[in-house]
Amino acid sequence: MTEHKARKRFGQNFLQDTRIISDIVHAVRPQADDIVIEIGPGLGAITQPLTQKLNRLHVCEIDRDIIQFLKKQTFAEKLTIHEGDVLAFDFRQIQGKKKIVGNLPYNISTPLLFKLSEVADEVIDMHFMLQKEVVERMVAQPKSNDYGRLSVMLQYFFDMESLIDVPPESFQPAPKVDSAVVRMIPVANRIGKAENFQHFSDLVKQAFHQRRKTLRNNLKDIASDDDLQAVGISPQQRAEEIAPECYVQLSNYLISKV
Numbered sequence: 176m177t178e179h180k181a182r183k184r185f186g187q188n189f190l191q192d193t194r195i196i197s198d199i200v201h202a203v204r205p206q207a208d209d210i211v212i213e214i215g216p217g218l219g220a221i222t223q224p225l226t227q228k229l230n231r232l233h234v235c236e237i238d239r240d241i242i243q244f245l246k247k248q249t250f251a252e253k254l255t256i257h258e259g260d261v262l263a264f265d266f267r268q269i270q271g272k273k274k275i276v277g278n279l280p281y282n283i284s285t286p287l288l289f290k291l292s293e294v295a296d297e298v299i300d301m302h303f304m305l306q307k308e309v310v311e312r313m314v315a316q317p318k319s320n321d322y323g324r325l326s327v328m329l330q331y332f333f334d335m336e337s338l339i340d341v342p343p344e345s346f347q348p349a350p351k352v353d354s355a356v357v358r359m360i361p362v363a364n365r366i367g368k369a370e371n372f373q374h375f376s377d378l379v380k381q382a383f384h385q386r387r388k389t390l391r392n393n394l395k396d397i398a399s400d401d402d403l404q405a406v407g408i409s410p411q412q413r414a415e416e417i418a419p420e421c422y423v424q425l426s427n428y429l430i431s432k433v
């Protein structure tokens with residue numbers, strides 16, 4: 176089905192660069208018995224080489240035409256196909272610790288990353304192709320321009336590393352942006368655990384509400400100057416200056432006062 180017309184609404188940019196495909200498979204290091212889930216297999220660019228190394232591969236795909244195409248391939252016998260929207264997919268239905276991989280549809284990458292954070296305890300590692308700009312935000316450190324809510328929330332759950340830069344011409348059709356492959360491994364020993372995750376999440380959202388404003392300003396409805404100072408934050412600081420563990424401390428401190 177080389178005649179498959181890429182569907183923009185499904186973020187379809189198919190990998191065609193064999194060197195990048197081989198670098199991704201190498202980075203994933205699949206072992207025959209691993210439980211691996213590929214999000215958005217598309218026409219099988221990564222799927223096919225993965226099935227050469229694996230006994231079984233779970234794939235989650237939304238496009239029915241693509242599913243019909245996949246079912247006709249020689250490697251189909253190795254696939255367990257989950258048809259539908261990955262944002263509604265229950266990752267816990269697949270028992271055991273999993274490796275998750277995908278050249279992700281860029282239009283759903285942020286909600287998908289937040290959803291995957293919820294199953295971090297069942298993950299060995301994840302390797303994703305994403306918009307390079309998103310990867311830069313994910314791995315950004317405090318005091319850099321890219322550091323924001325996405326960095327804090329994902330770094331709470333994962334150690335992350337940008338592995339491979341991928342230019343537009345590696346895809347068909349070529350996207351308008353540069354891409355990068357990121358490795359995400361659940362944090363082994365968290366510096367601090369949020370006592371109430373929802374509170375922590377809301378706090379971070381509020382802290383970055385208006386980036387250029389001070390924390391005193393952005394958090395005025397939830398934390399006083401004394402509260403901020405109690406965990407070593409100066410009220411004059413901005414959200415981008417505060418490390419993830421410091422947000423955890425502040426959240427736990429505020430909860431302990433109630």
Ligand SMILES: C[S@@+](CC[C@H](N)C(=O)[O-])C[C@H]1O[C@@H](n2cnc3c(N)ncnc32)[C@H](O)[C@@H]1O
Binds near residue numbers: 216260
């Ligand atoms: C960027 S393409 C990657 C295709 C293939 N893995 C490759 O590298 O050539 C994204 C894939 O995700 C699928 N997709 C898009 N939105 C999806 C969703 N919400 N749930 C599951 N799959 C989705 C698309 O149909 C497409 O196959």
